[in-house]
Amino acid sequence: MDAKAIYIGMDLGTFKTSVASSAGIRDVIHTAVGWPRDQVARTMLGRDVVFGKDLIEHRLAVNIVRPFEKGVLKYNSPDDAGVSADQITLYKQAARLVVEHAVSLTRPPKGVPIYGVIGAPSRASILNKKVLLEAAQHAFDGVMIVSEPFSIAYGMNRLSDTLVVDIGAGTTDICPVYGTFPREDEQVTIAQGGDVIDETFYRLLRERYPQAQISLNMAREIKEKYGFVHDVNEQALVMLPVNGRPQQFDVTEPLKEACKALVPLILDGLGEVISRFDPEFQQRMLQNIVLGGGGSQLKGLDRVIEDALKEFGGAKVKRVYDAVFAGAVGALKLAMSMPQDYFHQLKMAQQPCETEAEVSV
Ligand SMILES: Nc1ncnc2c1ncn2[C@@H]1O[C@H](COP(=O)(O)OP(=O)(O)OP(=O)(O)O)[C@@H](O)[C@H]1O
Numbered sequence: 001m002d003a004k005a006i007y008i009g010m011d012l013g014t015f016k017t018s019v020a021s022s023a024g025i026r027d028v029i030h031t032a033v034g035w036p037r038d039q040v041a042r043t044m045l046g047r048d049v050v051f052g053k054d055l056i057e058h059r060l061a062v063n064i065v066r067p068f069e070k071g072v073l074k075y076n077s078p079d080d081a082g083v084s085a086d087q088i089t090l091y092k093q094a095a096r097l098v099v100e101h102a103v104s105l106t107r108p109p110k111g112v113p114i115y116g117v118i119g120a121p122s123r124a125s126i127l128n129k130k131v132l133l134e135a136a137q138h139a140f141d142g143v144m145i146v147s148e149p150f151s152i153a154y155g156m157n158r159l160s161d162t163l164v165v166d167i168g169a170g171t172t173d174i175c176p177v178y179g180t181f182p183r184e185d186e187q188v189t190i191a192q193g194g195d196v197i198d199e200t201f202y203r204l205l206r207e208r209y210p211q212a213q214i215s216l217n218m219a220r221e222i223k224e225k226y227g228f229v230h231d232v233n234e235q236a237l238v239m240l241p242v243n244g245r246p247q248q249f250d251v252t253e254p255l256k257e258a259c260k261a262l263v264p265l266i267l268d269g270l271g272e273v274i275s276r277f278d279p280e281f282q283q284r285m286l287q288n289i290v291l292g293g294g295g296s297q298l299k300g301l302d303r304v305i306e307d308a309l310k311e312f313g314g315a316k317v318k319r320v321y322d323a324v325f326a327g328a329v330g331a332l333k334l335a336m337s338m339p340q341d342y343f344h345q346l347k348m349a350q351q352p353c354e355t356e357a358e359v360s361v
């Protein structure tokens, strides 16, 4: 470790980006950039680019770009995501600005080298890792891309016999950790996460209560407050406007249906990862399942997974203590424990690289 350098761990998510620095500063922002819509908006805002809370406050005056939405730049090719070449340039620029802004929030002193570890989805393709490295190029002197679930496990000192399930907005990543960097083909990325729950819940609500006025954003807020997947007596009663006047609605059933839809996908993914290991490891990993990412906060998820895994001989499922910062803190810990020459090697990897070994660990 270079005592003069600053180390930064970053969880570069579809929805939120969290950072933690060796100077003890943490922060979290939406993974989004806003450009003023016109000259009037630019004058009103007094700047060319808007981040964080200002995006919500001034959303009518800015064009918002979420660079990783629908897996663009992360695990999908532009064609799969239905995005044009021009848009891809804009998305790449937005990704770079988000990384640079997130790093600036940690207030690194001028002239000091900055080394970072960035968490990315476990199965991000080589092409996508290049994109992430490009986004990080100007913000860091040395950078390393690791799988998000691995950084969560590293932060919790769960370096062996552990299975991490990272439930984000765009993806759910499942990664086995057994004392070394996981290979790409050992991990599973499910192209669904909290966003799909929100969309399903929103659709079901509109079908059930067409008179209620609701936005996708409101649906997500309800999910974050009440979301659950178990069969215990949960009830979600919320106030929603009807012709402008608030009324109470029971949203328990649609909410449960939307949240539960992710469970079989997680169980299939777990089954797939577990069955690849030899039986002795399988049992130990089942006793050490960690749920991370914002979606890990769905009530009852740990118990539902434990119940479903009884047929595998039983399992123990635990949530991370801090769903917002677990990835960034793990990435910081990893950055601080990497030998310095490793970062020099990684610095070279910022140049266009052809082989996976150069960009991924
Ligand atoms: N209390 C909660 N209950 C259920 N879901 C929640 C809760 N809090 C946040 N979420 C959901 O977690 C998701 C965001 O998680 P996270 O911040 O880990 O995603 P991300 O890292 O940005 O995305 P990805 O890992 O897919 O790139 C969102 O769908 C959000 O609605």
Ligand SMILES: [Mg+2]
Binding pocket: 011, 012, 013, 014, 148, 166, 167, 168, 169, 293
């Ligand atoms: Mg994430």
